[in-house]
Amino acid sequence: MSAQGIGEPVRRKEDFRFLTGQGTYTDDMNRPGQLYAYILRSPHAHAELNGIDISKAQAGPGVEAIFSGKDMEADGVGGLPCGWLIHSKDGSPMNEPPHPPLAVGRVRHVGDSVAVIIAATREQAKDAAELIKVDYKELPAVVAVEDATKAGKPQLFDAAPNNLCYDWHLGDKAATEAAFAKAHHVTKIDLVNNRLVPNAMEPRSAIGEYDRATGLHTLYTTSQNPHVIRLLMGAFVLHLPEHKLRVVAPDVGGGFGSKIFHYAEEAIVTWAAAKIQKPVKWTSDRSEAFITDAHGRDHVTHAELAMDKDGKFLGLHVQTLANMGAYLSTFSSCVPTYLYATLLAGTYTTPAIYAEVKAIFTNTVPVDAYRGAGRPEATYVVERIVETAAREMGIDPAELRRRNFVPRDAYPYQTPVALQYDSGDYFETLDMALKASDYLGFPGRRDEAAKRGKIRGIGMATYIEACGIAPSAVVGSLGARAALYETAQVRVHPTGSVSVFTGSHQHGQGHETTFAQIVADKLGLTVDQVDIVHGDTDKIPFGLGTYGSRSLAVGGSALVMSLDKVIAKGKKIAAHLLEASEADIEFKDGKYTVAGTDKAKTFGEIAMTAYVPHNYPIEELEPGLDETSFYDPKNFTFPSGCHIAEVEIDPETGVVKLVNFTAADDFGRIVNPMIVEGQVHGGLAQGIGQALHEGCIYDRESGQLLTGSYMDYDMPRADDLPNFQVATNVTLCTHNPLGVKGCGEAGAIGAPAAVMNAITHALGIKDLLMPATPQRVWQAINPMRQAAE
Amino acid sequence: MTSPVSMTVNGKAVTATVEPRTLLVQYLREHLGLTGTHVGCDTSQCGACVVHLDGKSIKSCTILAVQAAGGTVTTIEGLAKGSELHPMQAAFREHHGLQCGFCTPGMVMSAVDLAQRKSDLSEHEVREWLEGNICRCTGYHNIVKAIQAGAAAMGSAKA
Structure with missing residues (x-):
């Protein structure tokens, strides 16, 4: 091994350019003769689009062209495709309504794109947009999944009655029912996994360019996967052959999933650049990002766990409503199904599991993969219910987990929800985390805090991920429309x-x-x-x-x-x-x-x-x-770990202080420990953000996004977070040549459940909605005062 | 309506003809081609656009170019001496204080201002100072370490 080989904390080659301002992000690029696009967006959550009057705007200074959905439709431009076909319980394919890049006939969420204005400067395009008159007929909107499935509620698509995209299931229903029939105790919980906005710091941007001499279309875009964009946009949307379409994703300022997907603006600038034969650049501002970047999570779940008298898990039944938003984003359909329900075994030997997932359309921004993508949602369900079960059974939460962990000698371990874990050692990572967090010393710290008038709690979560997606034949059989x-x-x-x-x-x-x-x-x-x-x-x-x-x-x-x-x-x-x-x-x-x-x-x-x-x-x-x-991977990889959070709550203000956070993770072989630690830190910040700070809120009546900027959407700041204690345990992946498992998402997966388990432990309550804001915590502490007010 | 606006940027006298509504960050990025200064939000929260105006850190998205006329501006491009990183830049590299790099220029410029005020910084002081800089990648853990180390290095370079 060389001094810069596998396992060494080599300092990053890319840092010099980023530290000296030499990075090249999409918005840093400019093409000769480039014009600027501004996209006029719907201010309504749901409306008929009866007409667009562009006459005044067309005469605006610097305006080159204005296009609407009808112009794209007339050119035969297709809708944005979804990459994964899910079949419902009854075998029927999911409802896949069209998603034109610019709306035709109806707008379905605040921010839905209505027209593109192309002008010599960004400001001129923006100014002209104000001169466009759109004839909207407002319709009632629905934003919450619990509302959207009820009779008499607004319908987004005629072809999707009751706003249902699919009604899917996984696992053995009969075996699970039998397990519950013989249970000594059943723990039940209702959980909400709050909607999040990914918020990569670089807003999305796209530049379309067309070369008449060669017929080559080029798209510069903020993407995590330029070939996927070329495939989807070329084959399904613009019908361009791949030898005439180049997609470049230069330096990209964070993604967290939100830059996987093929977005309307990519197709719009590529199409418009060819139409007007000039390069066209579009860059989102942050307000626009809040209403156009795919959101994450947004599940409502009821779960029940059956146990025998010793706390051995017998069966798990999970029912989830998943919010898809107004259209199906690129990988949206697989997130609450194959990336979620398949993880419900967690780190445990639960022999019977049955999961039912209904995916629902609402008048909100489309929801898709966000750091963890289905696995944080699964971990939240499993680890919140396991912790609750431990409290109900009077068994120490660490001990209950140990009693149910997949044994060290059980690998490869086949779960009842389709996955086969290749390696792991959940006992060891649990012990590492318990030791590093001084779990046994908690009572002393709790008593000391109580003397200061503060309430302490400690909570843990173990997790399993399925990463390294994935064996192409397997995902193909499950509905993926591309190999991986x-x-x-x-x-x-x-x-x-x-x-x-x-x-x-x-x-x-x-x-x-x-x-x-x-x-x-x-x-x-x-x-x-x-x-x-x-x-x-x-x-x-x-x-x-x-x-x-x-x-x-x-x-x-x-x-x-x-x-x-x-x-x-x-x-x-x-x-x-x-x-x-x-x-x-x-x-x-x-x-x-x-x-x-x-x-x-x-x-x-x-x-x-x-x-x-x-x-x-x-x-x-x-x-x-x-x-x-x-x-082509032979299997998924299965990183796992144990996260422990310790919180101190001020009962006077409801403020939760995260006083310690420990993560012990197994990522297989580690190539660069410095980078792995950094990935864990970042994931933890997003997971802790979900638990304590972040929540995307729509007004339930009007469908307006209430958290549309950094003044309303609480991004974790430096002074919101502690230093993290991280440690790694290594069990090698058995089926890839490096023995690696992946580390990018772990923090976001384990942290929310760990933090909420700590808060509910401190307060002696079963559940609290995320994010656990001071207001919510204070109300939980003072239920009488809340009732009185 | 446009008018010429002049200032000193990274040691050089510059002039660009801009609209009165042009922000300093647009002046830097779009008129001078200094794209190291980034725009991450539109509400003056994220701090990706932090530069120094007359030696103090400011958010260049929150000031008009004309307001900076005649001033002295330092951007991230003006910090290193050739291929030799400024001590704060070097500390960010050494402590893995950056991942995607987008918030980094603002973080570094903000940190340099803090370090110019004080070189022996507690973790708490750094975290409080960073209230106006958002990073989505690092969880701040390594940024805090980097700033403490960078400030110490700047302090000993001065001494």
Whole structure:
């Protein structure tokens, strides 16, 4: 292993450009002759769109063109597609209403796009938008899933009665009913998983460009997966062949899932640029992001857990209403199904599980994957009900978990909800977290806090994730409309430096460093000799992108495959040069040697020979050292862990102070511990944010978004969070070449349940809605005063 | 209606002809091409646009370019000496105080202002100071460490 190889906390290669203002984010780019697009959006949650009068606006200064949905429709532009087909219990396919990039006939949420104004400057486009008259006929709106399914409520689509997208289930109903019939105790809980706004700090942006000479369309966009955008937009929306469509995702300022999806604006600028034959740039402002970026979570759940007299779990029954918003975003349909219900076994051996999920359309921004995507929702259900069960049964929460953990010798472990866990050790991560958080010392700290008039609580959550999505055949059988391979091309240059072209995309994760470490480790190079190229469909063979903590597990595995091919080909060249048998050639620390001799060639010499050979086995071997691999995962990976939160509540104000947060996680092999810790910290902040700060709120009558800016939507600030204690336990993934599991989402998955378990523990109550704001906590402490007021 | 607005940016005298409504951040990004200063919100909360005006950190989205006329502005592009990072930049790299890099320029410029006031900073002082800078990637843990280290390095460089 080199000093910059796997396992080393190598400082990041990408940092210099970001620290010196040299990053190139989409809005930093400008194309020659570029115009600016502004999108006129619906101020209503639900309205008939009876007419758009653009006559005054068209005459505005600098205005080049104004288009509406009808113009796109006339050009045959298709709707934004959904990538995963879910079938209901009765076998019928989900309702998939059309989602035109610019609305036609009706608007269905505040922020729905109505027209695009293209002008010489952003300000001129914005000014002109104010001159457009839209004839809306307002309709009643519905925003909450509990309301939307009731009779007589507003209907979003004629083809989706009762606003139902699908009514799906997973698991064994009869076995679960039988388990409940013999239960000693049943714990029941009603939970809301609050709607969140992902809020990557870089607002979305897109530039469309068309080259008349070549017929090439180019889209620069804030995406986590440019090839997915090319595929979806090219094949389904604009009907452009892929050799005439290039999608570039340059530096991207955070994603957290929200930049996976194919958004209307990408299609609008690409289409409009060709229409007017000039580059068109659109950049969201933050207010616009709140009403157009896909939101996350938004589940309402009833769950019941059946136990025997010792607290052994017998069965789990979960019923969830999932809010889809007004349209189906790209991966929305799989989030509350295959990324949610499949995780309901958690870390436990619950033998019978039955989950029912209804997905509901409402007059809100579409909901899709947000950091964790289904797994935080599943963990919240499992860990809140397990904690509640422990309290009801009078068993220590850690002990109840231990009694039900998947045993160490049970792997591979088949759950009753479709997944097969390959490895893990939940006992060890639990013990690590208990020790690091001084769990046993809690009573002393509680008593000390009580003397100061404060109320302390401690809560834990274990979690399991299914990451590294996923075996293509498996997800295909479950309704995914695309396979989920990843590619890596390793191009060794003649002097021995390396360019890697990866289908993974980094938008904060540090792949330019970690992927380079893998190359350095395998080939005996320094990370400076390796460049990681990503984010451009013209450079990368193919790729499905970065989400679901898949980059290292899937993209990294493809990289290892290509590196192995490079090393193997190098052996053939070395055998020729060293006049030895290929079987006798060894490769280590950047050198090919003949076993048992001092005869050696460096990797650089082999690379040079591969490209400019004078002495080469040309009859048997092609020149060149450039290898490409497609890796299809054999299984999901299963990171797991235990998070413990300790809170101190001021009963006078209801303010919850998070005084300690401990995370013990198992991510498999760790390539760069510094980066892994950073990923955990960030995930924790978002998970804690969900529990204590963040909540997306719509007015239940008007459908107006009430939390539409950073003045209303409480993003966690530095002084809201503690330092985190993080530790890792390593059990290797058994089915990928690096033994890695993925670490990007863990913090957001475990933290909400841990924090809420701590708060409910402190207050001695069963549940409290997230976010646990001072107002809610105060009301929980003072129910009489609340009733009186 | 446009008019010329002049100021000193990163040590150079600059002039650009802008509308009266042009914000300083637009002046920097769109007229001077200094795209290191970012725009992350429209309500003056996120701090991605923090620059120094006459030595103090300000949010460049919350001031008109004309208000900065005649002033001295330092942006993230003006901090490093060639390829040598400023101690605060170096501390962010060493302590992994950045991930996607979008909030980073504002964080660093804000941190430099804090460190110019005090070099021995407690965790609490740093967290309080960062009230006006939002990061979505790091959970602030490593940013806080980086700022403490960067401030100490700036302090010893001065001493």
